[in-house]
Amino acid sequence: MLKISELSEQTGLSAHTLGYYEKHGLINASNRSEAGYRFYTDSDVRRVEFVKTARNTGFSLEDIGQLLSIRVDKLSHSCQEVTDITRKKLDEVNAKLLELQSMQQTLQLLLDKKNAERTEQGGAAK
Amino acid sequence: MLKISELSEQTGLSAHTLGYYEKHGLINASNRSEAGYRFYTDSDVRRVEFVKTARNTGFSLEDIGQLLSIRVDKLSHSCQEVTDITRKKLDEVNAKLLELQSMQQTLQLLLDKKNAERTEQGGAAK
DNA sequence: GTTGACCTTAGAGTTAACTATAAGCTTATA
DNA sequence: TATAAGCTTATAGTTAACTCTAAGGTCAAC
Numbered sequence: 001m002l003k004i005s006e007l008s009e010q011t012g013l014s015a016h017t018l019g020y021y022e023k024h025g026l027i028n029a030s031n032r033s034e035a036g037y038r039f040y041t042d043s044d045v046r047r048v049e050f051v052k053t054a055r056n057t058g059f060s061l062e063d064i065g066q067l068l069s070i071r072v073d074k075l076s077h078s079c080q081e082v083t084d085i086t087r088k089k090l091d092e093v094n095a096k097l098l099e100l101q102s103m104q105q106t107l108q109l110l111l112d113k114k115n116a117e118r119t120e121q122g123g124a125a126k
Numbered sequence: 127m128l129k130i131s132e133l134s135e136q137t138g139l140s141a142h143t144l145g146y147y148e149k150h151g152l153i154n155a156s157n158r159s160e161a162g163y164r165f166y167t168d169s170d171v172r173r174v175e176f177v178k179t180a181r182n183t184g185f186s187l188e189d190i191g192q193l194l195s196i197r198v199d200k201l202s203h204s205c206q207e208v209t210d211i212t213r214k215k216l217d218e219v220n221a222k223l224l225e226l227q228s229m230q231q232t233l234q235l236l237l238d239k240k241n242a243e244r245t246e247q248g249g250a251a252k
Numbered sequence: 253g254t255t256g257a258c259c260t261t262a263g264a265g266t267t268a269a270c271t272a273t274a275a276g277c278t279t280a281t282a
Numbered sequence: 283t284a285t286a287a288g289c290t291t292a293t294a295g296t297t298a299a300c301t302c303t304a305a306g307g308t309c310a311a312c
Binding site for chain 4 (some may be wrong): 005035
């Protein structure tokens with residue numbers, strides 16, 4: 001069980017940001033102390049990491065809410081709805097993957113070229 | 127040669143957004159008419175598409191400025207600087223790729239499960 | 253030659269996502 | 283037991299990235 005400062009340290013997100021995510025319904029502390037202090041489980045940590053990952057790859061908080069609901073939600077949507085949302089999000093993820101792969105290739109080529117230059121002529125800089 | 131409205135249509139970005147990108151030094155029209163109308167070449171279009179792609183995968187406009195400078199800039203940075211920036215950006219891209227791949231896997235599994243359910247019991251919905 | 257769609261620049265307004273401040277309660281340490 | 287660090291909620295402020303408005307110039311079509 002982690003306190004919010006410990007969760008903050010583990011995830012690299014500020015306690016303020018965690019509060020912001022909670023206010024927007026993305027995360028929640030599984031437990032509270034008598035006095036109301038938040039306590040987080042391993043499962044909570046994984047959820048926060050997921051939000052961080054999705055955020056980092058360009059999904060909005062609203063998108064992320066949908067992504068999370070796919071994993072959890074067996075009640076508030078019909079099967080067909082869940083399937084549709086999942087497919088739509090998967091398409092988005094795949095599109096981003098393709099885009100990133102082409103960017104990766106471009107950068108890798110540039111780096112390889114730099115390295116070749118350095119190797120063949122002993123590092124004469126600009 | 128495309129006018130700004132045509133570029134807007136081709137890229138799906140509004141003329142306002144294109145102006146915003148120009149003001150921030152990310153893109154530019156290769157040519158202007160007598161009266162000052164912007165005209166864009168194929169190369170301009172590719173640059174805009176690159177900005178759009180990077181934006182969509184979670185890079186800030188500042189990041190994108192750096193990414194673009196790697197591709198173009200042979201003068202304002204030393205070789206070593208360019209190599210360092212390139213490597214840093216490549217690391218970022220690779221990290222995002224890993225994150226997206228794990229998300230893709232999660233979603234694909236969910237979808238496969240849905241399909242299996244549908245197949246094995248003839249589509250009895252919730 | 254005038255009308256309407258499109259272009260220009262400049263600047264104001266909006267939204268998402270933080271980020272910080274404040275006032276007060278809790279809890280471990282000296 | 284007091285003092286400081288950490289927690290609570292609520293609310294205000296900031297920043298990036300658009301998005302819109304306005305005032306006026308351009309250009310093709312009628």
